[in-house]
Amino acid sequence: MKSDETLGSDAHLLRSIEETGRGFYVAVGLLLLGVLWGVFAYGTQLTHGLGVTGLNQPVSWGFYVTNFVFFIGISHAGTLISAILRMAQAEWRRPITRMAEVITVMVLFIGAGNIIxxxxxxxxxxxVLLYGRYQSPLxxxxxxxxxxxxxxxxxxxxxxxxxxAILRDHSSKYRFLYTVLALGWTGSKRQIRILDRAIAIMAVVVIPVAISVHTVVSFVFSMTLQPGWHSTIFGPYFVVGAIFSGIAALIIFMLIFRRAYGLENYLKYIHFKYLGLLLLTMSFLWFYFTFAEYITAFYGNEPEEMKVFWAKFTGxxxxxxxxxxICNFVIPMTLIGIARLRTITGILVASISVCIGMWLERFIIIVPTLSHPRLPVETGSYLPSMVExxxxVGCFSxxxxxxxxxxxxxxxxxxxxxxxxREVGxxxxxxxxxxxxxxxxxxxISEGARG
Amino acid sequence: MRAYGHFRQGGDRSRGVLIQIEPRRSATAERADKWVSIRPGTETVFALGIAHTLILEHLYDEDFVTRYCVGFNDSVGPDGQTVPGFRTIVLRDFRLPIVSEATGVSVETILSVSRAFAKNQPGVAIGTPELPNGSTRLGLRLAVRYLNALVGNFGRPGGMHLQGEVPLGGWKIPEKDILGQNSLAQPRIDGAKKGFYALADDASETLPQKILTSKPYAVKALLVAGLDPLFDHPRNKDFAEAIERVPFVVSFSSMPDAITRKAHVVLPDAMFLERWTEDVNSHLAGFSSFSVGQPVVRSEDSPLGLEDTLLKVAKKIGGPVAESFKWNAFSDAIFEAAAPLAKAGHGYIAADPIKEQFRTILTRQGYWQEEFKDPKQFWKALLNSGAWWDAGDETQGAGSQFLHPTHKFQFFPNGFDWHLAAMRGQMRQSIERALGLRSIGRNLFPHDYPRPGPKKGEFELILYRPLALISNASAELPWMQEQLGPHVNGRWDSWVEIHPKDAKRLGIRNGDPVELRSESGSLRTQARIFNGVLPGILAIPVGLGRPEGGRWAKGRGADPRVLVRTEKDPIRGMGVSGITTLRIRRIA
Amino acid sequence: MARWGMVIDLDRCTGCAACGTACKAENNIPFVDPEESARDRTINWMDIIPAEEHGEHNGGGPMMPRPCLQCDNPPCIKVCPVYATYLTPEGIVAQNFGRCIGCRFCMAACPYTVKYFNWHDYRRKDGFHLYENPDVSTRPAGVVEKCTFCHHRLQLARERARVEKRPFRAQDYVPACAETCPAEAIEFGDLDDHNSRVSRLKRSPRARSLLQELGTKPKVVYLVREHQNEIG
Incomplete structure (x- = not known):
């Protein structure tokens, strides 16, 4: 058995696996309650049909589709950001990437699940598999x-x-699991070379796939003729929004686990500052897209578009x-843009605000368009039910x-x-x-010029 | 409605013009070329305003008026005094500014409507009360008839026609037995044909009171069919009390309505698709027709039709009653009634349009061919096509249109003068008032009695019956409930229509719960913002709010008749709902 | 092959909703309970909607019937992930209730809002089911439904012609709404037959497509009201 010496201070990172505190059980308990509520709600829905939701004619999409788009958006936190940072060889990425990647995998399941x-x-x-029609954006x-x-x-x-492999060698738990999953990793030069190469390839592959994901999610809306949806900007707009909300979600998770597992030594202010500045950049980009989206609708002044437009602006x-x-622009601009306010708390508040704002953005894209159909002229309304x-809550839990x-x-x-x-960086x-x-x-240079 | 389609896009004729004069923009007003919004209850004045314009601008048919009308010009009465004629009264009393003031319609509009009416001839003026059981408004009907007379619209194509008789047979008035004779010797319980109800055939309005007071005698049995007096009757509250005093109540209702719950015997009538029906149709087309409907659905538990039940009862009674109702089934009675049509010398079983046209031409030239020798064959054909009609029945010539012995149009009808002449001043006045008439000298003339207008903050109420609630049973039909008022998205519930401006002023939004309060009562319902009612006016559909009934009607919506005063009607005999003023407020 | 189409003459239409009621009876359209109706879940394949724009919540305006517009270029079929809604060779936008997964994408994509969802199982077991039309399948919870131009009537008419050993004629096939309309405002037939009444009416100068600018090419065409005769 290898001693802790090989791990040094990094052994701290294994403590969360080795030791389980009361906080963990409380958290799991609370989350399980949320999940149970969700399971119960879905049971109700399966028994009685979608009628138990607040959906209706013409607002036939609501919370579920909003959550679908939102969660898929969050998923960009991970793989995309981590891949970009890796490719850019940003050294400060090292403690962040894993967290980000986990978000992606977890949230994709839940996002896709919302469609179900x-x-x-x-x-x-x-x-969908048996009779799939490839023309459908779905x-x-x-x-x-x-x-x-x-x-x-x-x-x-x-x-x-x-x-x-480290866990296999150091942990006393789940030895079998780790042995299988480690695939016989020994840390040889050759293995490291192959791994580095594989990671590099995956990073390159995953970026276009990630961008395509949110582009086609936006196509669900923009491929229809509906006012407020039929827009060429939707692809990039959704991708920007996705990265935006993804960074915010990443910051929140980083702060939670920093606190819970005492990772202050690894996740330092500088990481949050950098991510915060990235968030601020995305906020400006998001604002730019939003502005472009609405100003074109407003100038075009097409009556159907304007019904949706005014419903959002004054209706x-x-x-x-x-x-x-406010959530997506004003708050991040204030709390991150002003250096004095750019504290850990400030960044956290801004991130939470962005998550709320981006969820609302998805909602505001879906519901007003549906509740203001071209025909009939009556407007619909939507009030989510307890099931939704x-x-x-179940999904978030x-x-x-x-x-x-x-x-x-x-x-x-x-x-x-x-x-x-530490070693090669x-x-x-x-x-x-x-x-x-x-x-x-x-x-x-001068010689060459002369020569 | 088929006629409407033809009226608009007949193909062989120019497009018909429709002008609707109504306080509320109803479905008809929506379809009209022009909707004239008018203050409720002032239509008579408006019609006379049109008459004024027609006369003033010489737009009326002078030839027709001279040849076929009586009372247009001034005349000299038996006492040597000058009796003012129609022309004089209209020119004197209905100057346009006065009419405009009363009706709330601008002078320009009255002029343009009048001119359009004169220009688009042949054309007819049609006037009906707001509600099926609304007031007779004889004055309004008379005023509308004046307009048709002024443009000479009787007995010509596209004008008014007297509908011919349908030569039915078989139904003799039964011989009266001792019991019958004795019963008829007693005074009528409802007091119709005398006093205020001298002009009425029956006066059900008084019935609850008479039952309660047992005057002139106690009622021992009550048979109710076709309606629920505990809901449909304007004095339904009194009726509910009165019904307790009757020892034997029979209800023929097919729905568990209020009277059925009180009845001692329930003999549910079959629904319309389960039973035989017959009808001598009255319609605007002007020809006579007779239609027969047979049961189309029949399940084992379908009840007997009302008529068949009565035939069975008659059989049980035996004696002269059974003899009078000799048929085994209602369909036999219809068969017997319809048989003479086959040999009437005119009219045919309804056929396809081409055949129909050909026959019309033949009939007009005086030809008729017997279609069926065998009455059974005729019956079979009648059942197959559903109707017999006499398309050549449009009696031609203006003179034949007036039943008055002079065969002329009477500007001052004196048909019921002798009833009124016998009455003392007070009674006469109240009858005139209820009919919308007033005495000018010896003659009666249409008149809108001014009602107290709404005070500040008050609204005028109008009631209307939506198409989906046209019959008493409509509220029981889920598909009708689903489309009560497509114009305001009204479904499964009552609503009150309010003008957007009023709604904004009172802070009422679409769908808000509101409370309405009038002198007579109060009501809770929901608001629907609708620019088809004028500011200051509220409109509520009638037909919902049944306290008892089937599962889809019971307790659904509100009955706005609690808001209106009960008025008496000297001709219909039924207390009717008038127009009232009320206040509205949003319930938090 | 025929291309079925419909012309609705708004100058004849009275807005009486008889077409919609006939449609419900013909196609076993369930009425939803009052509570469901209050949640805006009423199903009206043939809906009666305002014919004109008149500002929000003012109600009124002339009403007009709106079936599925049976577009030649339907926005709904492109988005259906399972071919549950598709264009038949004769131009009818069909709906396969048995395959629909209930994603409601077609509802979101239809600019005319003609698609309806079975939020609950609205099929009735309380006696109403005895009056169902045996030719039309009832719909379970969770699927989308809409006007099919009474497609079953086409099948029936074809079968009848076959049994009677005669060629099928276009006039053998009429949807319930067109058959019922008391004002004879709804004309139905083969648009490709230049002599049919429906195709002649479609060429009328009064003919308009609903939301023509979207390029959906509806096969249900409206004849607008003739401009109001001049009165004041």
């Missing part, structure tokens, strides 16, 4: 999401292998619309529960990558930074 929740006949869901979603899910699982698993949906603008609230359980089996911060950062960065700078030799 929304089906009137979940028992016939397999018809099938594009199905394809894209399953590709992303597969990619993300691999992308989570690959960097996990060395850590599993019955105005409260949601303006809350969204229950399933929403399940998400939390999955995440919490993951941390009980695997280290939430990539041990080997941190170690790699410095030299690499120095080399890299050197390569950015003008060469030290004085002659080559």
């Amino acid at each position: 929740l929304d089906l009137g006949r979940p028992d016939r869901a397999l018809n 099938l594009w979603d199905a394809t894209s999401i399953s590709a992303y899910l597969t990619g993300s699982v691999f992308y989570l698993y690959l960097p996990l292998i060395p850590d599993i 019955d949906q105005a409260i949601f619309f303006w809350t969204m603008v 609230w229950g399933l929403m 399940l998400f939390g529960l999955f995440y919490l359980l993951f941390t009980k089996f695997f280290p939430i911060i990539s041990i080997w990558e941190i170690r790699e950062g 410095f030299e690499e960065v120095v080399e890299r930074v050197k390569s950015y700078l003008p060469n030290e030799e004085k002659t080559p």
Whole structure:
């Protein structure tokens, strides 16, 4: 048995697996309650049909589709951000990537699950495979999401292998599980080379897939003729929104686990500052897209578009619309934009606000368009039922529960990558930074010019 | 409605023009070329305003008025005094500014409607009361008839026609037995044909009171068919009390309505699809027709039709009663009634349009061919097509249109003068008032008695019956409940229509629960914002709010008749709902 | 092959809703309970809707019937993930109740809002089911339904012609609404037959497609009311 010496201070990262405190049980208990509520709600829905929701004619989509888009959006937190940071060789990524990747995998299940929740006949869901019509954007979603899910699982698993090997060697629990999952990792040069290469390939592959996912999610709406949906900007708009909400969700999770598992030494202010600034950038980008989306609708002044437009700006949906603008733009701009307010708490509040705002954005895209159909002229209304609230709470609880359980089996911060950062990171960065700078030799350029 | 389709896009004729004069923008007003919104209860004045314009601008048919009308010009009475004629009264009393003031319709509109009416001839003026059981408003009917007379619209194509008699047979008035004779010797319990109800055939309005006071005698048995007096009767509260005093109540209702719950015997009538029906149709087309409907659904538990039940009862009674009702089934009675049609010398079983056209031409030239020798064959054909009609029955010539001995149009009808002449001043006045008439000299003339207008903050109420609730049983039909008022998305519940401006002023939003309060009572329902009622007016559909009934009607919606005063009607004999003023407020 | 279409003359239409009621009887359209109706879940394959825009919540305006518009370029079929709604060779936008997974994408995509969802199992067991039309299947909970141009009547008419050993004629097939309309405002027939009444009416200068600008090419065409005769 290897001693803790090889792990050094990083042994701390295994403590969450080895030890289980009261807080864990309380959290699991609470989350289980939420999940139970969701299960109960879904049971009710299965027995009585979708009638137990607040959906109606013409508002035939509501919370479930909102949650679907929202969760799929959150999923961009992970794989995409982690892949981009990896490719950009941002050294501060090391303690973040694992958390981000876990979010993706967990949330994709729940996001896709919301489509099942929304089906009137979940028992016939397999018809999509049997009789699939590839013209339907829903099938594009199905394809894209399953590709992303597969990619993300691999992308989570690959960097996990060395850590599993560490667990196999150090942990007293689940020895068999770790032995199988570690795939005989020994940490040889060859293995490391292959792993690095695999991770690099996956990072490249996963980025376009991730972007395609939210693009086709937006196509569900923009491929129809409906006012407020039929917009060319929707693809990138959704992707930007997805990354935006993803970063916010990532920050929240990082802060929760930093507190719960005492990771202050790993997740430092600088990480939150960088992610916060990224969030701020996305906030501006989001605002830019939102502005472009609505200004074009407003200038076009097409009557059907304007019905939806005014419903959002001054009508019955105005409260949601303006809350969204405050949550997504005003609050992050204030709390992160002003350096004095850019504390950990400030960033946390901004992140929570962005999550709420982005959920509202999904809601505000779906419901006002449906409640203001071209025909008949009457407007519809939508008030979610307890079943829908229950399933929403259930989904969020399940998400939390999955995440919490993951941390009980695997280290939430990539041990080997941190170690790699310590061992080779410095030299690499120095080399890299050197390569950015003008060469030290004085002659080559002038000589070459003369020659 | 088929006629409406033809009226608008007949193909062989220019498009018909429709002008609707009504306080509320009803389904008809929506379809009209022009909707004239008018203050409730002032239609008579409006019609006379049109008459004024027609006369003033010489737009009326002078030839017709001279040849076929009596009372247009001034005349000299038996006492040597000048009796003012129609022309004089209209020109004197119905100047347009006065009419405009009373009706709330601008002078320009009255002029344009009048001119359009004169221009688009042949055309008819039609006037009906707001509700099926609403007031007779004889004055309004008379005023509308004046308009048709002024444009010479009687007995010509596209004008008014007297509907011909249908030569039915077989139904003799039964011989009276001793019991019958004795019964008829007693005074009528409802007091019709005398006093205020001198002009009425029956006066059910007084019935609850008479039962309660046992005057002139106690009622021992009450047979109720076709309606629920505990709901449909304007004095339904009194009726509920009165019904307790009757020792034997029979209800023929097919629904568990209020009277059925009180009845000692229930003999449920078959629903319309389960039973035989017959009808001598009255319609605007002007020809006579007779239709027969046979049962189309029949299950083992379908009850007997009302008529068949009565035939069975007659059989049990035996004696002269059984002899008078000699048929074994109602269908036999219809068969016997319809048989003479086969040999009437005119009219045919309804056929396809081409055949129909050909026959009409033949009939007009005086030809008729017997279609069926065998009465059984005729009957079979009648059942197959459903109707017999006499399309050539449009009696031609203006003179034949007036039943008055002079065969002329009477501007001052004196048909019921002798009833009124015998009455003392007070009674006469109240009858005139209820009919919308007033005395000018010896003559009666249409008149809208001014009602107290709404005070500040008050509204005027109008009641209307939506198409989906046209019959008493409609509220029992879920599909009708689903489409009570498509114009305001009204389903399964009552509502009150309010103008957007009023709603905004009172802070009422679409669908808000509201309370209405009038002198007579109060009501809770929901608001529907509708610009088809004028500001200051509220409209409520009638037909819901049944306290008893089948599962779909019981307790659904509200009955707005609690808000209105009960008025008496000297011709219909039934207390009717008038227009009232009321207040509305939102319930938090 | 015929291309079935309908012309609704709004100058003849009285807005009486007889077409809608006939449709419900013909197609076994369940009435939803009052409570469900209050939740805006009433099913009206042939709905009676305002013919004109008149501002929010003012109600009124002339009403007009609105069946499924049976587009030649239907936005609904493209989004259906399982071919549960599709265009038949004769141009009818059909709905396969047995395959529909209830995702309601077609409802969201239809610009005319003609699609209805069975939020609950609305099939009745309390006696009403005895009056159902045996030619039309009833719909379980969780599937989308809509006007099918009374497609079963086409099948019946074909079968009848076959039994009677005669060729099938276009006039053998009439949907319940067209058959019922008391004002004879609904004309139905083969649009490809240039001599049919329906195709002649469709070429009328009064003919308009609902939301023509969307390019859905509806086969249900409205004849607008003739401009109001001049009165003041």
